[in-house]
Amino acid sequence: MLKTFGAAAVAVGILLAGVLLNAGGSAAQAQEPAAASQPARELTLDLGGGASLRLVLIPAGKFVMGSPVTEKGRSTKEAGYKIDETQHEVTISKPFYLGATHVTVDQFAAFVKDSGYQTEAEKSGFSVAAVIKDGKLELKRTPGVSWRAPSFPQKGDHPVVQVSWNDACAFCVWLTKKSGRKVGLPTEAQWEYACRAGATTVYMWGDNPDDGRGWGNCADQSLRKALPNAPNDWAFFNWDDGYVYTSPVGSFKPSAWGLYDMIGNAWQWCQDRYGDYDQGPVTDPTGPDKGAFRTLRGGSWWYNPRYCRSANRFRHMPGDRFDNFGFRVAAAP
Numbered sequence: 001m002l003k004t005f006g007a008a009a010v011a012v013g014i015l016l017a018g019v020l021l022n023a024g025g026s027a028a029q030a031q032e033p034a035a036a037s038q039p040a041r042e043l044t045l046d047l048g049g050g051a052s053l054r055l056v057l058i059p060a061g062k063f064v065m066g067s068p069v070t071e072k073g074r075s076t077k078e079a080g081y082k083i084d085e086t087q088h089e090v091t092i093s094k095p096f097y098l099g100a101t102h103v104t105v106d107q108f109a110a111f112v113k114d115s116g117y118q119t120e121a122e123k124s125g126f127s128v129a130a131v132i133k134d135g136k137l138e139l140k141r142t143p144g145v146s147w148r149a150p151s152f153p154q155k156g157d158h159p160v161v162q163v164s165w166n167d168a169c170a171f172c173v174w175l176t177k178k179s180g181r182k183v184g185l186p187t188e189a190q191w192e193y194a195c196r197a198g199a200t201t202v203y204m205w206g207d208n209p210d211d212g213r214g215w216g217n218c219a220d221q222s223l224r225k226a227l228p229n230a231p232n233d234w235a236f237f238n239w240d241d242g243y244v245y246t247s248p249v250g251s252f253k254p255s256a257w258g259l260y261d262m263i264g265n266a267w268q269w270c271q272d273r274y275g276d277y278d279q280g281p282v283t284d285p286t287g288p289d290k291g292a293f294r295t296l297r298g299g300s301w302w303y304n305p306r307y308c309r310s311a312n313r314f315r316h317m318p319g320d321r322f323d324n325f326g327f328r329v330a331a332a333p
């Protein structure tokens, strides 16, 4: 289900300078005193206007990225999918900070207020809205839809949506300037490492999607009730998380590493271009050098168990934005 992004709302946006985080130790800020001790467990960045953004320290370490061929829901050639989750060992050589939650509407508003930035949806005057009508979810190119007005009500503590990869990078460039600290989108490897938080199972809570109650806001029974006429092959989690659309960030259980909503709520843009993984063991991979698509992770409020797996990969053009595309930021210690 839910793979039907037919109308790719491609807007060629500003091309931002790379905001890659883990390319090396150069990410550390020169003006900071050489730390004799470990970086602090948490970091809070001031966004101005009373808004702030909290990040948690993710330790350096090693993990197996991707999924075993036996994993239920994994892409198969038979199902017409690309095999893109080949398991390989990844070393994350340095600790890094990752946003405890998605960037919220209020946090994004602080950026817009300070910078005057207009998102790609705003500049082009339209976006693709996810509209529930006659018991079905439809994607419609709609004038006036943007992060300020997605196609459902949101409050300030919900994840900002209708933001493109370019928009998310613009936020990171702004916050880098404002905070004096290198801020960017996480790489796919950083994201999956942090999502797993040591777990080797399909989901951070285990292998069974039905055990995920209380962990996040996905395509659950609330959404199912709103979509009585959904196609028969659409799958839903068997639990009810109470939300049809997005939920306030931090509403569900944090992971073992203190991160909220790594699965569900809104897709999270990652830095990398989409492509095949390296075959062998790698350290701090940053994705392929070429390729039009950028990656997203984590599933969202309208995505089913298959798409909410820790190893699942999703991709879109950097100008695309939808009612379930958001992001969280990473920062160097």
Ligand SMILES: [Ca+2]
Residues within 6 Å of the ligand: 217, 218, 219, 220, 222, 223, 241, 242, 243, 244, 245, 301
């Ligand atoms: Ca839900």
